[in-house]
Amino acid sequence: MPDPMKIRATTVGDETEVKVLMSHEMETGQRKDGQGKTIPAWFIQNVSAAWNSKTVLSAQWGTPVAKNPFVSFRFKGGAKGDKITVTWVDNRAEKRTDESMIA
Amino acid sequence: MNRGRRKALQSGGATLLALLAANGWLPSARAQSWNKSAFDAHSLGDTMQALGGGEPAQSKDIAFFQTPEIAENGAVVPIGISSSLPNTQAIAILIEKNPNMLAAVFDILPGTEPTITTRVKMAQTSNVYALVKADGKYYVASKEIKVTLGGCGG
Numbered sequence: 007m008p009d010p011m012k013i014r015a016t017t018v019g020d021e022t023e024v025k026v027l028m029s030h031e032m033e034t035g036q037r038k039d040g041q042g043k044t045i046p047a048w049f050i051q052n053v054s055a056a057w058n059s060k061t062v063l064s065a066q067w068g069t070p071v072a073k074n075p076f077v078s079f080r081f082k083g084g085a086k087g088d089k090i091t092v093t094w095v096d097n098r099a100e101k102r103t104d105e106s107m108i109a
Numbered sequence: 110m111n112r113g114r115r116k117a118l119q120s121g122g123a124t125l126l127a128l129l130a131a132n133g134w135l136p137s138a139r140a141q142s143w144n145k146s147a148f149d150a151h152s153l154g155d156t157m158q159a160l161g162g163g164e165p166a167q168s169k170d171i172a173f174f175q176t177p178e179i180a181e182n183g184a185v186v187p188i189g190i191s192s193s194l195p196n197t198q199a200i201a202i203l204i205e206k207n208p209n210m211l212a213a214v215f216d217i218l219p220g221t222e223p224t225i226t227t228r229v230k231m232a233q234t235s236n237v238y239a240l241v242k243a244d245g246k247y248y249v250a251s252k253e254i255k256v257t258l259g260g261c262g263g
Contacts, residue, residue, distance in 0.1 A: 070212035
């Protein structure tokens with residue numbers, strides 16, 4: 007099971023800013039190991055975020071996204087205590103969903 | 110306040126959204142899809158083509174922020190992109206000299222600000238392109254980032 011994400015959501019005026027730090031190798035498939043064998047690519051492909059039940063972000067990622075990916079975005083609305091849910095799926099179909107509250 | 114009514118409104122809204130998503134009218138319906146041809150493309154033209162961009166117009170309404178001129182470490186390069194184009198629908202990050210150019214595509218859903226920050230890997234000094242889809246048309250802006258230490262395992 008992958009490590010949990012760190013999600014921080016804060017309201018700024020009439021907007022909510024969400025910052026997410028995920029824990030993932032994001033292996034590019036370009037690197038070689040000690041024996042000269044290529045290390046297969048392993049990376050997050052889909053990321054989505056929801057505010058309560060409304061999707062507020064949807065993204066497709068490739069291997070160039072840095073290891074332990076960070077993303078931040080803002081959306082209109084959101085109040086203290088509302089639920090933010092972030093989900094990622096990687097190319098091995100491994101999945102992780104975490105929740106946080108708007109602070 | 111009438112709690113029951115609020116609840117009904119909320120769940121009604123959610124059902125409608127789910128229906129729209131199921132019918133493919135909302136970008137979230139495509140959330141689980143992954144544009145393989147775009148991510149596998151090795152040239153700028155191919156990548157933009159695969160994204161549906163063709164030949165995007167240069168735009169001054171796309172800005173980079175929190176993005177360094179010189180990146181000490183190519184493994185972690187912060188990139189911030191914001192678009193002031195009306196009706197921005199998607200923001201993509203492309204790195205010209207990476208083995209795979211396309212780093213990420215963010216669908217900007219209604220209510221979400223066309224402002225995104227993330228971190229990418231860069232193999233070497235390269236132009237970074239922000240491709241923005243706004244009102245059905247494609248626009249692009251670029252910025253050169255100098256890399257002192259590559260981040261793609263070279």
